[in-house]
Amino acid sequence: MPRVRLPLHTDRLVLRSFRPGDEDDVSAYRSVEEVVRYIPGEPRTREQVADLVAERATAGRLEPASPILTLAVELPGRVIGDVLLHLDGLDGHDGRQAEVGWVFTPDVAGQGYATEAARAIIQAAFEQVGVHRVWAQLEPDNTASARLCERLGMRREAFFEKASWFKERWTDLAIYAIRADEWAARSSPS
Ligand SMILES: CC(C)(COP(=O)(O)OP(=O)(O)OC[C@H]1O[C@@H](n2cnc3c(N)ncnc32)[C@H](O)[C@@H]1OP(=O)(O)O)[C@@H](O)C(=O)NCCC(=O)NCCS
Known part of the structure; x- marks a missing residue:
């Protein structure tokens, strides 16, 4: 089964598995009505966030019974959001595809962290x-998310x-992909 070697490092961020101790940081955005407006679920209580963190801390390997990888996005010392991959095609047939998703705490918006x-x-x-x-699915009204798809080079x-x-x-x-x-063409030097 495919594995993603963790953590992933970018210039400013570390993408890693969730772990105990992340609850306060995750509560700071998962409890906010405006943040969850376009994603499944209601604002979560601190207790619900604790369950979410515990559930995600045990996830990791991508396999048919558990095809979703959700990673904590950490600025040094602080989780500012999460990104996920939901894989199709893990049950043996060719043609794997993955849905991508994201949610970030509003106080870091507008600095390119979600894009990174x-x-x-x-x-x-x-x-x-x-x-x-x-691919990603979103409500076209969610213009921040649509712009993010476009910055990543995804087509509507x-x-x-x-x-x-x-x-x-x-x-x-709307579907972007x-x-x-x-x-590869975008990543290779022209
Ligand atoms: C969708 C979401 C992650 C986008 O957040 P964001 O702050 O707009 O995205 P980024 O962190 O990539 O920042 C990009 C913005 O910073 C600017 N920026 C500044 N420095 C930048 C850099 N180094 N790299 C890229 N962009 C940069 C960009 O120009 C852009 O601004 P603009 O949208 O006004 O053009 C955020 O709105 C969110 O979490 N929403 C709630 C959850 C949600 O709806 N999820 C999606 C469901 S489909």
């Missing part, structure tokens, strides 16, 4: 896991109108 962390986990998906395509592939029942309402859905060959 997303780039690192996507790089690992292509180079270490060997996926063919990475599809728009579905009022196609997703999410948080008690029908919402539009990038293939391994496109990612």
Whole structure:
């Protein structure tokens, strides 16, 4: 089964497994209504965050029964967000693909940290896991997330109108994606 060698390092960040002690940092964003507006679930209590951290601390290996890798994004000494990969195609057939997702604490917005962390986990998906395509789904109203996809070089592939029942309402859905060959072309010096 594919593994991602952890931690992943970028210029400013470390992407690693969650661990006990991360609860306060994670509460700082997972408890905020505005932060979870576009992601599944309601704002979490401190107790729920503790459960989430404990659950994620035991995750790691990507396999059919556990195809999701969620990593803590750490600025030295502080978790500022999390990024995830959800792999398809781990059950034996070719054509692996991965959905990518992200959530960050609002007080670090606008400094490129989400872009830097997303780039690192996507790089690992292509180079270490060997996926063919990475994709993201989002509400087009979530313009910060759409801009993030575009900064990463993802193409907007599809728009579905009022196609997703999410948080008690029908919402539009956009799909962004990038293939391994496109990612490699962007990464290689021109
Ligand atoms: C989506 C989300 C992660 C985007 O956060 P963000 O702060 O806009 O993204 P980044 O950290 O990459 O910062 C990018 C911004 O910083 C600027 N920036 C500054 N320095 C930068 C650098 N070194 N590199 C890249 N961008 C930089 C960019 O220009 C950009 O600003 P702009 O959006 O005004 O053009 C954040 O809004 C979030 O967590 N939302 C809640 C959860 C959510 O909705 N998740 C997605 C569900 S689909």
